[in-house]
Amino acid sequence: xxxxxxxxxxxxxxxxxxxxxxxxxxxxxxxxxxxxxxxxxxxxxxxxxxxxxxxxxxxxxxxxxxxxxxxxxxxxxxxxxxxxxxxxxxxxxxxxxxxxxxxxxxxxxxxxxxxxxxxxxxxxxxxxxxxxxxxxxxxxxxxxxxxxxxxxxxxxxxxxxxxxxxxxxxxxxxxxxxxxxxxxxxxxxxxxxxxxxxxxxxxxxxxxxxxxxxxxxxxxxxxxxxxxxxxxxxxxxxxxxxxxxxxxxxxxxxxxxxxxxxxxxxxxxxxxxxxxxxxxxxxxxxxxxxxxxxxxxxxxxxxxxxxxxxxxxxxxxxxxxxxxxxxxxxxxxxxxxxxxxxxxxxxxxxxxxxxx
Amino acid sequence: xxxxxxxxxxxxxxxxxxxxxxxxxxxxxxxxxxxxxxxxxxxxxxxxxxxxxxxxxxxxxxxxxxxxxxxxxxxxxxxxxxxxxxxxxxxxxxxxxxxxxxxxxxxxxxxxxxxxxxxxxxxxxxxxxxxxxxxxxxxxxxxxxxxxxxxxxxxxxxxxxxxxxxxxxxxxxxxxxxxxxxxxxxxxxxxxxxxxxxxxxxxxxxxxxxxxxxxxxxxxxxxxxxxxxxxxxxxxxxxxxxxxxxxxxxxxxxxxxxxxxxxxxxxxxxxxxxxxxxxxxxxxxxxxxxxxxxxxxxxxxxxxxxxxxxxxxxxxxxxxxxxxxxxxxxxxxxxxxxxxxxxxxxxxxxxxxxxx
Numbered sequence: 001x002x003x004x005x006x007x008x009x010x011x012x013x014x015x016x017x018x019x020x021x022x023x024x025x026x027x028x029x030x031x032x033x034x035x036x037x038x039x040x041x042x043x044x045x046x047x048x049x050x051x052x053x054x055x056x057x058x059x060x061x062x063x064x065x066x067x068x069x070x071x072x073x074x075x076x077x078x079x080x081x082x083x084x085x086x087x088x089x090x091x092x093x094x095x096x097x098x099x100x101x102x103x104x105x106x107x108x109x110x111x112x113x114x115x116x117x118x119x120x121x122x123x124x125x126x127x128x129x130x131x132x133x134x135x136x137x138x139x140x141x142x143x144x145x146x147x148x149x150x151x152x153x154x155x156x157x158x159x160x161x162x163x164x165x166x167x168x169x170x171x172x173x174x175x176x177x178x179x180x181x182x183x184x185x186x187x188x189x190x191x192x193x194x195x196x197x198x199x200x201x202x203x204x205x206x207x208x209x210x211x212x213x214x215x216x217x218x219x220x221x222x223x224x225x226x227x228x229x230x231x232x233x234x235x236x237x238x239x240x241x242x243x244x245x246x247x248x249x250x251x252x253x254x255x256x257x258x259x260x261x262x263x264x265x266x267x268x269x270x271x272x273x274x275x276x277x278x279x280x281x282x283x284x285x286x287x288x289x290x291x292x293x294x295x296x297x298x299x300x301x302x303x304x305x306x307x308x309x310x311x312x313x314x315x316x317x318x319x320x321x322x323x324x325x326x327x328x329x330x331x332x333x334x335x336x337x338x339x340x341x342x343x344x345x346x347x348x349x350x351x352x353x354x355x356x
Numbered sequence: 357x358x359x360x361x362x363x364x365x366x367x368x369x370x371x372x373x374x375x376x377x378x379x380x381x382x383x384x385x386x387x388x389x390x391x392x393x394x395x396x397x398x399x400x401x402x403x404x405x406x407x408x409x410x411x412x413x414x415x416x417x418x419x420x421x422x423x424x425x426x427x428x429x430x431x432x433x434x435x436x437x438x439x440x441x442x443x444x445x446x447x448x449x450x451x452x453x454x455x456x457x458x459x460x461x462x463x464x465x466x467x468x469x470x471x472x473x474x475x476x477x478x479x480x481x482x483x484x485x486x487x488x489x490x491x492x493x494x495x496x497x498x499x500x501x502x503x504x505x506x507x508x509x510x511x512x513x514x515x516x517x518x519x520x521x522x523x524x525x526x527x528x529x530x531x532x533x534x535x536x537x538x539x540x541x542x543x544x545x546x547x548x549x550x551x552x553x554x555x556x557x558x559x560x561x562x563x564x565x566x567x568x569x570x571x572x573x574x575x576x577x578x579x580x581x582x583x584x585x586x587x588x589x590x591x592x593x594x595x596x597x598x599x600x601x602x603x604x605x606x607x608x609x610x611x612x613x614x615x616x617x618x619x620x621x622x623x624x625x626x627x628x629x630x631x632x633x634x635x636x637x638x639x640x641x642x643x644x645x646x647x648x649x650x651x652x653x654x655x656x657x658x659x660x661x662x663x664x665x666x667x668x669x670x671x672x673x674x675x676x677x678x679x680x681x682x683x684x685x686x687x688x689x690x691x692x693x694x695x696x697x698x699x700x701x702x703x704x705x706x707x708x709x710x711x712x
Contacts, residue, residue, distance in 0.1 A: 173680070174677075175683055176683070185532060186704060187700045307670070314663070323696075323700075324532075324688075327531055329683065341544055345544075348542060
């Protein structure tokens with residue numbers, strides 16, 4: 001009996017669990033569900049290796065919410081979403097919270113913002129992030145919209161409120177492009193960078209190299225789940241531009257938004273262009289680049305021997321550094337599980353920073 | 357007058373300069389001289405960005421030594437080496453120290469071990485590193501020999517003496533392959549990795565793809581400064597095997613030495629093999645890999661579309677991770693200035709670790 005009481009006290013009293021990190025998940029789509037699955041499978045090694053003990057105390061999607069200070073049962077949360085279409089079905093005896101009040105009231109240290117990217121207004125991401133930062137909560141987001149439109153002011157707001165804003169998953173999905181530039185190249189100066197930042201357009205251009213016309217390549221991408229009807233954001237270069245903005249702010253210390261990017265998509269690339277480039281040992285790629293602190297996204301002919309000249313849905317970035325030359329990093333730029341692993345990286349990063 | 361006295365006191369009293377890091381350089385060849393040039397050009401930004409104020413208090417090469425507790429004049433040190441062939445000419449009024457007594461007696465926190473790689477005995481590197489660790493000094497080395505032969509015991513000795521052993525520059529030159537795996541992929545599990553770890557053999561194989569016979573390609577590499585008469589260490593795969601051992605110990609937590617690597621070099625690759633692979637859209641590369649915790653270096657046929665299938669003197673490694681897929685990093689694998697920048701990275705890393 002006394003043991004049971006002690007255990008219960010442990011759960012309710014975070015002071016006796018110094019590694020406890022309480023999370024509020026805002027949005028519960030592919031990445032959110034992948035994150036919860038990762039938390040389920042990795043709880044032991046996260047604690048053992050990084051001293052982090054994450055607990056999801058609240059979760060909200062577009063149809064409802066689930067809240068438990070003691071921590072939600074993650075398996076049940078996934079079931080509610082799968083069977084009932086919303087986390088609101090987790091416990092129908094409890095009231096449904098709304099945004100932003102759940103953000104303000106939730107007993108969480110970190111808000112994980114996972115709503116869909118909106119490149120026009122940034123909403124609902126911007127409001128969610130602002131509410132979180134203002135209420136003294138750290139934010140991890142995989143949503144490019146808010147950062148593309150308002151990176152400098154969001155980072156300033158985070159600093160003002162003395163909380164962290166992290167966004168590994170916004171660039172490169174699970175490929176740690178931002179970390180590589182910030183951490184692995186620590187001690188060097190990055191002078192410029194350029195790369196393939198969008199997997200959908202790279203897949204389409206790769207298919208065109210194989211002989212498909214633009215529309216057929218686009219349809220092939222849709223069939224294989226690499227593009228959606230709404231993929232004009234990819235085709236027109238907005239997605240690459242958003243990532244470029246995030247990199248420019250975070251890596252180069254620039255204070256820019258998507259308005260500062262010269263942008264041209266791949267919509268006017270035809271098979272003749274692609275074939276002509278191919279004959280010359282080159283390939284047309286949608287390249288985002290930061291050179292002389294100017295930002296540009298446009299179709300560019302690359303030599304086939306250029307390390308960033310990769311095919312399929314791969315992303316690739318070359319950083320030109322002052323002292324140690326060019327460094328290229330290549331990986332899958334999207335996917336639920338990889339992007340969820342980027343959220344975990346941010347979580348460990350915030351935890352480590354706070355322990356410093 | 358009082359200002360001058362105060363300044364002098366500052367220099368002599370490290371307590372009043374908490375960011376001071378005193379270095380002993382053992383070996384003063386290409387990397388050592390590049391390091392000193394980097395220190396000269398970057399003293400301000402190293403202090404500003406990383407709170408590190410490095411001071412070289414002693415330097416020894418195969419012909420002599422230079423020592424100054426107040427810090428050596430780095431320009432004069434370079435001049436002595438250039439004009440007189442040894443740092444022993446820096447101040448002839450002072451006695452010449454010998455190893456290992458200089459290591460034991462020098463008033464330095466960090467020994468930078470830069471002697472040439474010897475893959476048979478590991479000497480003089482092993483003795484220098486052991487003496488440094490035993491006398492309570494941190495070690496930064498770019499020397500693969502000691503680590504290839506005795507990584508587990510050297511790391512144990514460092515831990516036992518509560519000092520750091522760092523070796524960024526031993527793998528990938530200035531390309532932060534070890535950091536990428538350890539830091540940027542933090543939060544994920546690396547299951548296996550494979551890559552091109554030796555630039556000389558990659559240059560030779562790339563030249564063979566252009567139609568040169570092995571011996572002509574080897575001579576071309578010598579002419580261009582990418583190979584030396586002693587390059588059998590490269591050709592026979594010892595250099596790649598040494599790097600593989602370092603990666604396996606540091607990244608995968610294995611306790612292995614170069615004896616644990618299955619190794620086959622490129623000496624028996626002929627032009628016919630290369631041409632046949634080329635016709636099939638492939639290229640023969642000397643690949644080092646760690647799969648199922650088994651280590652192997654051997655010529656391998658890669659698809660031309662494999663991200664690690666890079667040409668010239670480039671190095672490239674793909675890490676296969678459990679949660680975020682494959683990640684590839686590509687960069688120059690050698691060079692004085694890039695390797696010196698890796699030493700600086702280690703210096704910042706040790707400094708940061710000690711402040712934790």
